[in-house]
Amino acid sequence: MGTRRDEESGFSTEVPRERAVLAGIHLPLAWAGGLGGEADLPELGRLVDTAGADVVGQVEQRRARPVPSTFLGKGKLEDLKELVEETEATLVIFDNDLTPAQGRNLEKALDVNILDRTELILDIFAKHASTRQARLQVELAQLKYMLPRLTRLWSHLERQAGGIGTRGPGETQLETDRRLVNKRIAVLDKALVEIETTRQTQVRSRQGTYTAALIGYTNAGKSTLMNGVTDAGVYVKDQLFATLDATTRKVEIDERRRFLLTDTVGFIRRLPHHLVESFKATLQEVRDADLMVHVVDASCDDPEHQIASVNKVLREIVPEEKATLLVFNKMDLVDSELFINRFSRSYPGSVFVAGRTEDGSTELREAILTRLTGNELIRTVRLPITNLHCLSSFHRTGSVLEQEFEADMCLATLRLTEKELNRLLSREGAVLVEES
Ligand SMILES: Nc1nc2c(ncn2[C@@H]2O[C@H](COP(=O)(O)OP(=O)(O)OP(=O)(O)O)[C@@H](O)[C@H]2O)c(=O)[nH]1
Ligand SMILES: [Mg+2]
Incomplete structure (x- = not known):
């Protein structure tokens, strides 16, 4: 986290990392048309760490459905309040998405800031966005998510101001804010369309060259493989959503054995819909590609689950069937013989590499070339x-x-x-x- 000037001494001081308690409920899978499922607090913890906060505690609950007003049941909410006080937490982060009313009620009950999973992911995206396109896309997603929640923000201010005399002007202000937000959304939409038009011109000039796009769960090693196969020098880091842009480079072995490779933003289980919508232009590279190179972290707890989560997000972006090469990466971290035995039969045609090694990049490059140009x-x-x-x-x-x-x-x-x-x-x- 950054530094800020200490108001009294005038010296710069480190802003302490926020202290977060995680909360999640495990819902039956069928709940609300497939919106249910197991909360994944370890993954939420990694997201929190990437966002720059420390996890100081967590609560979990199994329920048939969330409580409409406060999300958690009464008893659990009391446990959570105690935990927040004990750990001096500054923030409670929910693995599930909250309705505006739930967020408001929880803030009142717990007297700390409340974030849900989508808001946390949006925050990480905002922190990592470095190009103009990525920044515009993140802002668009944030505004769209915020729009129906403006009332929560206003009631928050109202609470701080004691409520007296703020209701009337507050409501007018709310209208003004809505109008401003909608206006800004239109400006962002327009700017993004212009960027997309420029990109399409570039795509047209590539006609005749095969293109492959790296896709996969965040942190699977896409950028590492990109750097191994090309000389792109893409940012690699052991954190979630290190990459938010699309980078394309040419891979040329000889005049005819060549292709373009694109590295782009990673996916996650339940990737917020607004982000998928807003990142459409970046993800268009995936749609345009002749081959999708789906990178899976072989060392994660459940590679099959990771594959399924990626495929689910993918269906939102690429509705049509597209040629895919499945790549199990980080094979240096697993017992490779056992792993290959287990997965090669259920995923025929897939490759097993360690992207950190030179051999890994060569193997991947050859596999991509064979898939792209193999059927001469x-x-x-x-x-x-x-x-x-x-x-x-x-x-x-x-x-x-x-x-x-x-x-x-x-x-x-x-x-x-x-x-x-x-x-x-x-x-x-x-x-x-x-x-x-
Ligand atoms: N042990 C091992 N680590 C790897 C391998 N490939 C990548 N990593 C590490 O995994 C972490 C994530 O790698 P990235 O290449 O940034 O992953 P990514 O898929 O681009 O991630 P996002 O851009 O965040 O979606 C980094 O710390 C890499 O050094 C590998 O073959 N073996
Ligand atoms: Mg990356």
């Missing part, structure tokens, strides 16, 4: 000789199997990928010669 075709095309230069890379890689000239046309039989064929047909004036 043999096709004959008729091409105007004025465009003959576009065959030079095929010549250099020994992929021109036959070549004949007919007046101002060239008849060439090539070994090539589908993408290369499409490029010749759409951009170089080639015509496919049907096999007789």
Whole structure:
């Protein structure tokens, strides 16, 4: 956390880390159309640590459904209040999402700040956003999440001001605030559309080159693999959501064996919907890719659960079926023979690497190339000789199997990928010669 000036002494002092108590209820999976499920307090703890607070205690409860007014049951709420006092906590963080009314009531009952899981993740995103696009996207998500909760903020102020005389102006103020927030949302939307238009121009210029996108749970090692396979120098850190932007680099082994690789924001179980919405532009890179490289942390408690959580978020972004290469990373941390035995049969075609090692990057690069360019075709095309230069890379890689000239046309039989064929047909004036 940053420093601030001590008001009395005038010296800079470290702001103490906030002290957080975690709270979560385990709901039956079927609750509210699949919104239920086990609270995951260890993961919440890692999020809290990334956000810059210390965990000083936790409470858990198993319930059929949350209490509408205070989320927790009466007894649990009393336990929580005692724990907050004992540990001198400054903050209570819920693993589940709270309604505005629940947040308000809990704040009143416990007299400390209350955050829910979405607010915590939004806070981390805000802290880690370093590019203009990421900052705009995070702000958009925050405003959209805040809009229905403005009343909670206002009642908070009202409580601080004692409530007298604040209600009338407060309500008018609330209207003004809503209008301002909506106006800002429109400005952000517009700015993001402009960024997206620029990106689409870049994407068009890549036509004809295969693209692969790294996706996966946060902290699985996507950026580490990106740096190993390319020279991108992407920020790597043992924290959640270290990466919030999309970085794309070219990987070129020879003129024809090349592809573009993109590293982007990680996913988490129950990734807040507003974030997925707002990060649409960043995640568009995943939609546009020919291949998704799904990175899984082999050393996590339950890799299958991690895979399922990622697939669930993925369905919101990429509704259509897309080619996927599954990569189990951090194999140096597990008993690799046992692990491969266990997972290779249920996930055929997947690869097992340690991204931190050079071997790991080479293996991954080869696996991606094989998946992208592995299914080469043999096709004959008729091409105007004025465009003959576009065959030079095929010549250099020994992929021109036959070549004949007919007046101002060239008849060439090539070994090539589908993408290369499409490029010749759409951009170089080639015509496919049907096999007789
Ligand atoms: N032991 C081991 N650690 C690894 C390996 N690959 C990555 N890590 C570590 O895992 C942590 C997360 O790595 P990142 O590459 O930042 O993970 P990421 O998937 O990009 O994470 P986010 O950007 O936060 O979503 C870092 O501390 C890495 O050093 C590996 O093969 N073995
Ligand atoms: Mg990363």
